[in-house]
Amino acid sequence: MPWGCVNMSKTMKIGILGGTFDPIHYGHLILGEQVRGQLELDKVIFVPTYQPPHKDGRRILDARHRLRMARLAVRGNPRFTVSDIEIRRRGKSYTVDTLRAIKRCYRGARLFFICGSDLVSEIPTWKKVDEIYRLARFVLAKRPGYGRRLTGRRFLKIHVAQVDISSSSLRRLVHRDRSIQYLTPDSVVRYIQRHRLYR
Numbered sequence: 001m002p003w004g005c006v007n008m009s010k011t012m013k014i015g016i017l018g019g020t021f022d023p024i025h026y027g028h029l030i031l032g033e034q035v036r037g038q039l040e041l042d043k044v045i046f047v048p049t050y051q052p053p054h055k056d057g058r059r060i061l062d063a064r065h066r067l068r069m070a071r072l073a074v075r076g077n078p079r080f081t082v083s084d085i086e087i088r089r090r091g092k093s094y095t096v097d098t099l100r101a102i103k104r105c106y107r108g109a110r111l112f113f114i115c116g117s118d119l120v121s122e123i124p125t126w127k128k129v130d131e132i133y134r135l136a137r138f139v140l141a142k143r144p145g146y147g148r149r150l151t152g153r154r155f156l157k158i159h160v161a162q163v164d165i166s167s168s169s170l171r172r173l174v175h176r177d178r179s180i181q182y183l184t185p186d187s188v189v190r191y192i193q194r195h196r197l198y199r
Contacts, residue, residue: 049093111136
């Protein structure tokens with residue numbers, strides 16, 4: 001696996017940041033880095049989904065393109081890596097299955113599942129959410145108006161730099177032949193242009 005199974009001499013702290021990454025952008029990278037720094041994580045694993053269960057109604061870009069863009073985006077940060085575990089598994093991508101696999105690979109590691117606090121309303125509907133709570137601690141990046149109802153040790157709320165970038169806005173800009181420079185790494189911009197994505 002790209003993120004590698006290791007023999008640990010200490011208890012590792014690993015962040016998992018999943019998403020469609022359609023496309024990945026600086027908002028994702030800033031979130032990963034800010035959480036990594038504040039929680040002193042050993043690494044952050046970016047996990048592109050194959051088919052998100054909660055986005056059945058929207059077509060998403062082919063998984064191979066999203067995976068390649070994610071790998072391009074994290075180059076240069078030795079604490080970031082990308083896993084293709086959900087893409088190789090195919091089908092709907094359930095968080096519980098991914099956490100189980102990572103837990104088997106990094107035995108004894110402490111897992112932190114990173115997400116924006118705007119996902120609060122979705123979390124109780126996730127498959128086997130009680131097992132997810134046992135496998136990993138939720139890290140909620142606080143956003144205005146979200147996450148106020150969540151309490152308890154399961155949810156760790158942190159403040160991160162607010163960057164108003166979304167994948168949907170990048171797709172719209174590309175579709176309208178507008179620039180997305182400085183919204184995502186140059187390597188991703190070039191990849192989108194070379195493969196004429198989102199046209």
